[in-house]
Amino acid sequence: MNKNTSPQSRSTPRPRSQARGRTVRAERTPRAPHPSGSRQSSGSAQRVARKAGSKAKARRTPAPLTKTGRIRRMLITAAVPNVVIVLIIMAIALGGLMLTGSPMAWWYTIVAETWMVFNLAPVSAADVHISFLPALPALILAAVVAVRVRSAIKHKVSVKDLLTLLTCVLGVPVVFTIIAWLMLWDAGKVYDVSPPNLAQALLRVIVLHLAAMAGGMGTRLWRALAKRYGVxxxxxxxxxxxxxxxxxxxxxxxxxxxxxxxxxxxxxxxxxxxxxxxxxxxxxxxxxxxxxxxxxxxxxxxxxxxxxxxxxxxxxxxxxxxxxxxxxxxxxxxxxxxxxxxxxxxxxxxxxxxxxxxxxxxxxxxxxxxxxxxxxxxxxxxxxxxxxxxxxxxxxxxxxxxxxxxxxxxxxxxxxxxxxxxxxxxxxxxxxxETGASPDDEHADTPAVDAAATDAATDTAEDSAEPEREPITDPEVVDAEVVEDQVVEDQEAEEEGAATKANAEEDSPAEDVAKRQEEPEEAEGEKRGVAKPVSQQLKDQMGEKEQDSPSENSPEEGERG
Structure with a gap:
């Protein structure tokens, strides 16, 4: 008979619902919500731990040690917002020229003038000078620069990093402003535009981006710098x-x-x-x-x-x-x-x-x-x-x-x-x-003050009466300190052993615990010399004789052999 057809080899028949791979999920009793909301707290704790871990990892990340690496990193941080603004200006200007059908030669002039507006630098066209410019574009640019500065120094920064970042934050817009000024100067030869006063334009650019840098550094970094330089x-x-x-x-x-x-x-x-x-x-x-x-x-x-x-x-x-x-x-x-x-x-x-x-x-x-x-x-x-x-x-x-x-x-x-x-x-x-008190309170407090002063004087006199002690130079005293430490460790080990033994006794059956308690009692009884029963003493003596008899007869048996 095949084992597959043998009744002994057949497994317990499954329910009809589970036959041919079909399974029915067992009904589970709904769990009552945990009163303390452990799942939510554990999830929030994990998120907090993950966030703290990422911040700690960012703090442990070493800053670039080389001068070239530091300049490259800070230059990218400072250049990104300015480059993005220039690209947006170029795209909007190109779209406007294409929609209005204006000549493409105006494109460079529009880009340069718009860059000046974004940095609150004065603009001039048709002998009209305007330096009262809308501040919202400049505010947006300053906010973006401040955010970039904040992201670059929020974890780890050195004084050299700050100096490099400051140079880049001020240097990049200054270079762009000079380029825009040159573009307007060149366009003034063809169109009715003129470059503004370069000194005034650079001053406004520097003030704007310096304010963005100061705002992006944050209060914590300013306090750290103040502490470093004693401010x-x-x-x-x-x-x-x-x-x-x-x-x-x-x-x-x-x-x-x-x-x-x-x-x-x-x-x-x-x-x-x-x-x-x-x-x-x-x-x-x-x-x-x-x-x-x-x-x-x-x-x-x-x-x-x-x-x-x-x-x-x-x-x-x-x-x-x-x-x-x-x-x-x-x-x-x-x-x-x-x-x-x-x-x-x-x-x-x-x-x-x-x-x-x-x-x-x-x-x-x-x-x-x-x-x-x-x-x-x-x-x-x-x-x-x-x-x-x-x-x-x-x-x-x-x-x-x-x-x-x-x-x-x-x-x-x-x-x-x-x-x-x-x-x-x-x-x-x-x-x-708080310091002012009534005369009654002063008289009531006087004995206590006098008693305290008397006790202090007595202690001082006793201390002065003691002879001066020589400095301890004996090496054995140093060893004694080590020994004392070892004694403390042994005491802690004994306490841990006693605690472990107590736990073992709690886990063991009651009979074993009773036997363990009787054994120490018997040992203590023998040590103390407690009298045993007469029958027990005779049995002990007979046992000793039987143990001694083989040892005594062993030489005779050797001679007979």
């Missing part, structure tokens, strides 16, 4: 207070400008009616240009809120008065009020609130207030410088630089000094209340 960390914290103050001021200025723009929305139609020849495409271009000028409007509004003036040629606007001239046909200029109401002075509460909110949580002292004042003045001066300039036939346009910077610093100085004085007074009063 008090308090200066970095105070500069951070100033930046927070200017940030709150910018938010308040944006809100105020939006409200004023909505209230004067009717003026937009009036301004556009004065230019009936503008087509629909021209209107779209004006709207786009207005959007690009939004950062300029925010900075100018902030300058007006602190008490400075915004000038458009011979016209000016402040919280106290307004004197306007015919403005450019831009929708954003409709937000400039033609007259200033008397209650506009109440808007000074915006810089006041921004200063208080930025200073109160940090509890600064007078030194912090001074540093924050200087930092706020410098940052406001740079911002107003970048968003102001000449606007063709209108002349100088933008906020008054030194007035805006001085008043911004004045708000911070007044509020910071007041808050610092308030916290100093509170701290002085609290210290005085």
């Amino acid at each position: 008090p960390r308090q200066i970095i914290d105070a500069a951070q207070i100033a930046l927070r103050y200017l940030g709150y001021l910018a938010i308040g200025a944006a809100i105020v400008f939006a409200v004023v723009f909505v209230l004067n929305i009717s003026r937009q139609g009036e301004m556009m009616d004065e230019y009936p020849t503008v087509s629909g495409l021209g209107v779209a271009g004006l709207v786009l240009m207005s959007l690009l000028y939004i950062p300029n409007a925010i900075v100018s509004t902030a300058a007006v809120l602190v008490g400075a003036e915004f000038s458009v040629g011979e016209g000016s606007v402040s919280l106290f008065s307004a004197h306007l001239v015919p403005l450019p046909p831009l929708p954003i200029t409709g937000g400039i009020p033609a007259s200033m109401p008397g209650w506009a002075v109440a808007l000074m509460i915006v810089p006041l609130g921004a200063a208080i909110y930025s200073v109160y949580k940090k509890r600064p002292n007078f030194q912090d207030a001074l540093v924050a004042t200087v930092a706020s003045a410098v940052v406001m001066l740079i911002a107003c410088y970048l968003v102001s300039g000449e606007l063709g036939y209108y002349g100088v346009t933008g906020p008054k630089l030194w007035t805006a910077a001085g008043l911004t610093a004045l708000w911070m100085a007044v509020v910071g000094s007041a808050v610092a004085a308030g916290f100093a007074f509170v701290a002085w009063r609290t210290a005085r209340m």
